[in-house]
Amino acid sequence: MKPVFEYTNAMRDKITHYCPGCSHGVAHRLIMEVLVERGELGKAICVSPVGCSITAHQYMNVDMIESPHGRAPAVAAGIKRVHPKGAVFTYQGDGDLASIGGNEILHSAERGENICTFFINNAIYGMTGGQMAPTTLIGMKATTCPAGRDLDNYGMPMRMCEIVQTMDLAVYVERVALNTPAHIRQAKKAINRAFEVQKQGLGYAFVELLSACPTNWGMQPAKAMEWVDKSMIPYYPLGQFRCPEEVK
């Protein structure tokens, strides 16, 4: 009998430490499935961030290095210069990418580093226990803004796709979400396009994946999925900001 579905062998045989309902596991699996389908697993090199996914090498079956907090794009750019045919990608949370690593992400985009970045935006610092992120929404509670993020102190949440797409060599920029089956299918296509951009040497590819952190949002997983639709997507609109003809 022909199997209709198989768990990707690119995920290592290991139970993840992620909380129930966390989007990290979904994102990992999508990236691994895409790499296998593209025949690029063997040449993939991942730079993992400081955040809940720092030990993603326990789960993703690709060569991997843990980066100091926020520095992943520069680390990946160093790797890519040594292995120009590699499928090199960074996997970063919002604290890592938008806060402490804001400079590296902008300059990698500006230089048009031929790498992919998968940006897990869960609007909170997961690993350190729910502090405010640059992407925390106005009014949203976090341990360091217990009354909710306020405009006076912290200004508006950062929309990274909108910022990155101002760099001409960030040729592929798309925001997707991981909260419904339909969104997850779109996300997989976006991940595939990002690797295709890299393969064709077109420039920098940036995919933002709106994600859930039920634990630090203080919600049941199902509620958290709804919250992505209700609260995140209105402020962080899904869609393609830039996409080269070659991969459309």
Add this chain to the structure above:
Amino acid sequence: MAEKKLMKGNEAFAVAAIAAGCRYYFGYPITPQNEVPEYMARELRAAGGHFIQAESELASISFIYGAAAAGARCMTSSSSIGIALMQEGIGSCIICELPCVIINVMRGGPGIGSIQPAQADYTMVTKGGMNGDAHNIVYAPSTIQEAVDMIYKAFDVADDYRNPVIICVDGMIGQMMEPVVVPEFKPVLEEKDIEKVKPWALCGHKNKRDRNKINSVWLDHTELEVAINERIWPKYERAMKELPEWESKNLEGAEAVFVAYGSTARIAVEAMELLEEEGIKIGLIRPKTLWPFPDAAFDEIDKETTKVVISVELSMGQMLQDIKLALEGRYPTALINRVGGMLLTPNEIVERTKAVLGGMK
């Protein structure tokens, strides 16, 4: 014999790295080392290499962390406050056992400090700077030729120990010109051979082996203790046996011994000659490695004649502490120093030496 060329220190450092097979340089501008990146920008690409002006020193050391993990010989350079900014990355290279070479052309500090030559990064480079139990291997050349030879060798030492190697010079050696012989160009490790030479490197597993992981976080802290005890420290114990280098001069019959490194050692030698003319015999120990510090050099001091060991340095006695540890109380010590970017002159050293000796009578 190879031809001698008149070269500026900073440019000679860059040539030495290219000769050693380094094809990856990443750096951020800072005085007094700008000629290093500028030379690399002109020459490295022509040599088939990669030069990137990084957006910050944080990025420079992160490029290094990536390129070293990918298996390449790579180098960055900076000065004092820029090296301070790199510390998290340097510590990460150490625990991840990633070889790299870093040139620190020292200037005055702390803070932005001054752009004049200084040696006040001694403690930062030899004792840490980075968090955790870690060491850099540190060379301190006193001529441009010696710097060239040390940089040339540093890439092999870094690969052997899988640890960062820092070449610590001051702005004077970076900026002056001297004749140098550039060593023979070594063959470059090609991308296709990295896997064989560095099986730990990230090259992609090609569906042929388990994935390589390079990690610096330890969720099980007992494993971190094991890593430090069983992987990092045995290397340092070997380094302490194999690497210390020094030069000594006129120790026999010396009334006092100067300990000085880098450009300060050159000025100390001039002061020794002036003192000799006045009948005061001074010896010299010139550490060429600052870590591991050449403790054994101090066993050669003349017990019969030496009354005091004097650290001559451009910092507030930072090296003096290592001298005291090496002496284990065998001799009194003294300090002759200037700081903040001020230099010692031979005459000043002469006068201050006489004061030290006078105070001992």
